[in-house]
Amino acid sequence: MTQFIVNGQDVTLDIDPDIPLLWALRDDLHLTGTKFGCGVAQCGACTVMLNGMPRRSCVTPLSMVEGSEVTTIEGMTGPEIEAVKAAWVAIDVPQCGWCQSGQIMSATALLQQSASAPTDAEIDAAMAGNVCRCATYVRVRAAIHDAARTLEL
Amino acid sequence: MSSMFVKALQPAPLLLPSRRMVLAGAAGLTLAFFIAPRGLRAQAPAPVIAPNAFLRIGEDDTVTVLSKHLEMGQGPYTGLATLVAEELDASWDQMRAEGAPADDSLYANLAFGAQGTGGSTAMANSWTQMRMVGATARAMLVAAAAAEWGVPEGEIAVAEGVISHGDRRSGFGALADRAATMPMPEAPRLKDPSAFRLIGTDRPKLDTVAKTDGTAQFTMDIHREGMLTVLVARPPAFGATLVSFDDAAALAVPGVEMVRRIGAGVAVYARGTYAALKGRRALDVTWDTAEAERRSTAEIFADFSAAAQSGGQTVEEEGDIDAGFAAATQIIEDEIRFPYLAHAPMEPLDAVIEVKDGKAELWYGCQFPTFDRPTAAKALGLPPEDVRINVILAGGSFGRRAQGSAHIAQEIGEIAKAAGRDGAFKMLMTREDDIHGGYYRPLTVHRLRAGIDDAGNITAWTNSIANQSIMTGTPMEAMMQGGVDPTSFEGSNALPYTFGSRRIGWAQMQSPVPVLWWRSVGHTHTAFAVESFLDRVLEAAGKDPLQGRLDLLKPEATRERAVLETVGRMADWQGPLRDGRAYGVAWAKSFGSYVAQIVEVEERDGRPRATRVWCAVDCGIAINPNIIRAQMEGGIGYALSTALYSKVSLGTGGAVEQSNFHDYPMLRIHEMPAVEVEIIRSSVDPTGVGEPGVPPLGPALANAWRALTGQVTSELPFPMQSNV
Numbered sequence: 001m002t003q004f005i006v007n008g009q010d011v012t013l014d015i016d017p018d019i020p021l022l023w024a025l026r027d028d029l030h031l032t033g034t035k036f037g038c039g040v041a042q043c044g045a046c047t048v049m050l051n052g053m054p055r056r057s058c059v060t061p062l063s064m065v066e067g068s069e070v071t072t073i074e075g076m077t078g079p080e081i082e083a084v085k086a087a088w089v090a091i092d093v094p095q096c097g098w099c100q101s102g103q104i105m106s107a108t109a110l111l112q113q114s115a116s117a118p119t120d121a122e123i124d125a126a127m128a129g130n131v132c133r134c135a136t137y138v139r140v141r142a143a144i145h146d147a148a149r150t151l152e153l
Numbered sequence: 154m155s156s157m158f159v160k161a162l163q164p165a166p167l168l169l170p171s172r173r174m175v176l177a178g179a180a181g182l183t184l185a186f187f188i189a190p191r192g193l194r195a196q197a198p199a200p201v202i203a204p205n206a207f208l209r210i211g212e213d214d215t216v217t218v219l220s221k222h223l224e225m226g227q228g229p230y231t232g233l234a235t236l237v238a239e240e241l242d243a244s245w246d247q248m249r250a251e252g253a254p255a256d257d258s259l260y261a262n263l264a265f266g267a268q269g270t271g272g273s274t275a276m277a278n279s280w281t282q283m284r285m286v287g288a289t290a291r292a293m294l295v296a297a298a299a300a301e302w303g304v305p306e307g308e309i310a311v312a313e314g315v316i317s318h319g320d321r322r323s324g325f326g327a328l329a330d331r332a333a334t335m336p337m338p339e340a341p342r343l344k345d346p347s348a349f350r351l352i353g354t355d356r357p358k359l360d361t362v363a364k365t366d367g368t369a370q371f372t373m374d375i376h377r378e379g380m381l382t383v384l385v386a387r388p389p390a391f392g393a394t395l396v397s398f399d400d401a402a403a404l405a406v407p408g409v410e411m412v413r414r415i416g417a418g419v420a421v422y423a424r425g426t427y428a429a430l431k432g433r434r435a436l437d438v439t440w441d442t443a444e445a446e447r448r449s450t451a452e453i454f455a456d457f458s459a460a461a462q463s464g465g466q467t468v469e470e471e472g473d474i475d476a477g478f479a480a481a482t483q484i485i486e487d488e489i490r491f492p493y494l495a496h497a498p499m500e501p502l503d504a505v506i507e508v509k510d511g512k513a514e515l516w517y518g519c520q521f522p523t524f525d526r527p528t529a530a531k532a533l534g535l536p537p538e539d540v541r542i543n544v545i546l547a548g549g550s551f552g553r554r555a556q557g558s559a560h561i562a563q564e565i566g567e568i569a570k571a572a573g574r575d576g577a578f579k580m581l582m583t584r585e586d587d588i589h590g591g592y593y594r595p596l597t598v599h600r601l602r603a604g605i606d607d608a609g610n611i612t613a614w615t616n617s618i619a620n621q622s623i624m625t626g627t628p629m630e631a632m633m634q635g636g637v638d639p640t641s642f643e644g645s646n647a648l649p650y651t652f653g654s655r656r657i658g659w660a661q662m663q664s665p666v667p668v669l670w671w672r673s674v675g676h677t678h679t680a681f682a683v684e685s686f687l688d689r690v691l692e693a694a695g696k697d698p699l700q701g702r703l704d705l706l707k708p709e710a711t712r713e714r715a716v717l718e719t720v721g722r723m724a725d726w727q728g729p730l731r732d733g734r735a736y737g738v739a740w741a742k743s744f745g746s747y748v749a750q751i752v753e754v755e756e757r758d759g760r761p762r763a764t765r766v767w768c769a770v771d772c773g774i775a776i777n778p779n780i781i782r783a784q785m786e787g788g789i790g791y792a793l794s795t796a797l798y799s800k801v802s803l804g805t806g807g808a809v810e811q812s813n814f815h816d817y818p819m820l821r822i823h824e825m826p827a828v829e830v831e832i833i834r835s836s837v838d839p840t841g842v843g844e845p846g847v848p849p850l851g852p853a854l855a856n857a858w859r860a861l862t863g864q865v866t867s868e869l870p871f872p873m874q875s876n877v
Contacts, residue, residue: 016407019425019427023427026373026426027427033367033368036373036501037501038813039584039813040814073367085365089361092779094364095226095228095787096225096500096546096547096548097363097546098371098548100365123822128821132822134226135786135789135820135825139786
């Protein structure tokens with residue numbers, strides 16, 4: 001029995017505590033915005049917020065989130081996610097779209113933690129864990145700069 | 154839903170403006186046109202739409218285009234909707250798009266005569282057809298308004314989704330019922346290009362918002378009541394066959410419901426992915442590898458190299474090769490090797506099926522419905538008309554979902570059949586399944602030889618290519634003429650360069666390793682071989698890489714010349730070296746489009762680092778420049794990833810040596826160069842953009858690297874450590 005908070009709601013799951021959080025979210029809670037890409041924390045498609053910090057859910061056992069607060073793309077709120085999503089649309093970042101929830105989670109975390117507008121190097125450092133096979137990277141970078149401007153960082 | 158109707162007509166002369174399209178479309182092209190009556194929206198989102206239609210108008214004025222092309226990131230939902238909206242005089246805000254189901258009587262790709270997405274044909278084959286759909290709907294709406302208001306059709310205006318006459322105004326939805334009863338116009342007029350207001354302008358893709366908030370529905374995201382997740386234990390080597398398995402331990406895993414033998418291997422059915430993973434791990438499977446590919450990559454290369462050296466069968470010959478080499482004062486030779494490549498779409502392959510009362514419904518990113526539907530039906534033991542395939546968003550493909558073998562449709566059909574009961578099943582591959590799974594870009598060897606005379610003319614050019622055929626053994630084999638698969642060497646022949654003599658040869662190789670189209674297909678290797686080898690030849694002839702190419706182009710190669718000149722201007726080309734950085738140029742024509750690129754390269758840790766890329770593209774009329782730029786940017790990143798990292802290799806005994814992104818790495822954001830794209834203005838009908846951005850990048854990178862370091866790149870990917 002694992003109790004935790006997902007997108008602001010109390011959740012109790014009576015399933016194998018070894019299950020990666022990713023599959024608990026997708027298969028048991030039907031929160032499918034969080035994607036499977038590799039299963040070994042190499043691609044970032046499964047990124048969620050765990051107690052406010054980005055975390056690869058594919059290598060996070062459910063037992064680890066007991067009592068914690070998990071936020072998925074569906075539950076993100078606040079000025080940073082709004083600015084990021086607006087920039088993503090304005091710059092038309094996604095192609096196939098599969099990795100984009102993870103990209104957006106990492107970008108939002110970066111902006112939440114930035115006291116000033118991130119440089120290209122800071123964006124690279126924060127986003128290097130998120131693979132995009134369509135290589136939308138030019139636009140990911142542009143959209144993060146755009147969101148930083150919106151947030152007046 | 155009884156008031157719904159479908160009107161179909163067969164306006165062959167109307168829809169088929171050119172001989173090429175008539176040939177391609179074959180018989181049975183049908184335009185169906187459907188207007189949802191009032192009340193449909195109230196029933197949405199139940200998926201009970203008319204399946205045989207390109208267009209649906211809702212009472213809320215939304216216009217939904219049913220895309221006959223799979224949306225896998227390359228933008229056909231938006232592109233096709235743009236064509237319809239242009240002629241319909243719709244407002245862009247009212248446009249929507251979704252995938253059309255499998256039905257090749259309605260949704261054939263006019264370039265193939267079958268329903269399928271590939272060869273960068275989505276916009277090219279839809280260019281007239283989808284505008285005609287919009288113009289037809291517009292004419293019927295106007296006729297409805299004329300009847301409703303008692304005024305002549307000629308006095309009615311349509312703009313931005315509003316139909317008007319004097320003070321009277323109506324949206325599309327209010328007139329949809331009546332429009333549906335109007336006669337289909339025989340020859341709706343298409344706009345003169347000067348009147349286009351959407352075509353040629355930037356706009357974000359229709360599916361972008363859903364791809365930023367987690368709501369976009371992909372195959373893996375689908376849940377059906379009681380659905381089981383299925384993972385398949387697959388052979389450890391290509392061509393290995395299943396001998397036996399012990400499923401006791403697997404069945405003991407909580408959540409595992411059953412284990413079945415299917416053609417692809419041993420299927421484990423479980424409640425949820427994690428249980429399926431654990432169950433599969435617990436299986437004890439014995440395989441027979443006697444007939445499998447046991448050769449290592451090194452051994453395969455040796456065999457293919459020997460075949461390439463023998464020259465293969467002649468697929469193009471011009472002039473006297475012997476005389477050409479005899480006239481040469483310098484001869485340049487090389488062998489260039491290309492590995493197997495996995496497509497590695499971010500969403501690994503998957504499919505969902507639900508079988509109930511003798512009918513099956515599937516949901517997945519189906520790229521070749523014409524092959525998949527009968528294949529799934531046969532595996533299920535059902536007639537094709539009882540099998541519905543809902544084609545939904547695919548998380549990338551790059552060719553991987555377009556299988557002549559229809560192996561995914563076969564697998565999901567067998568999975569449902571082997572279950573022995575009605576129910577819903579989701580098959581998915583892990584990343585390891587994907588990387589190990591074959592259907593690779595064919596491993597290829599090019600043997601090149603060129604002769605140069607005293608004046609710097611290229612007197613002889615030969616290129617012999619050895620690889621497996623993609624089409625052989627598939628339904629496409631019927632299209633091969635003289636036993637030749639053009640996708641094996643496309644881009645090496647019909648070059649617009651003036652060579653004194655030339656010969657292109659192809660040796661068809663055999664292996665149990667299944668091969669497949671891979672974003673830009675033959676051009677993935679031919680552009681590299683031709684344009685990197687030519688760079689060396691031009692240098693030996695004392696010529697500048699850019700000017701040398703321009704001088705070598707035949708006079709009629711005007712579009713090739715334009716992209717090369719444009720990219721040279723964009724990059725302010727001053728030769729291959731400047732301020733410690735190197736510049737490489739290459740171009741390719743693929744899928745009807747012309748793309749030239751210049752790459753700026755610096756050395757970092759003994760490896761090339763691409764810092765900037767300039768790209769000039771001529772794809773005919775630019776329907777949505779935003780998407781064209783996106784495809785060039787993405788194609789460049791995809792190709793850079795390939796050149797720097799991508800290799801699937803077989804070790805001793807034939808086992809694949811890579812398994813996931815740690816050893817089959819992808820380009821990451823810090824390695825992505827800045828990209829500048831310029832689109833050549835054109836009045837020629839549109840051609841593809843999904844693939845053509847890929848071919849020039851690799852050779853341009855290699856050319857810059859050679860200029861910087863003197864190193865010739867004769868095997869891809871670039872070595873992890875160079876001796877700079």
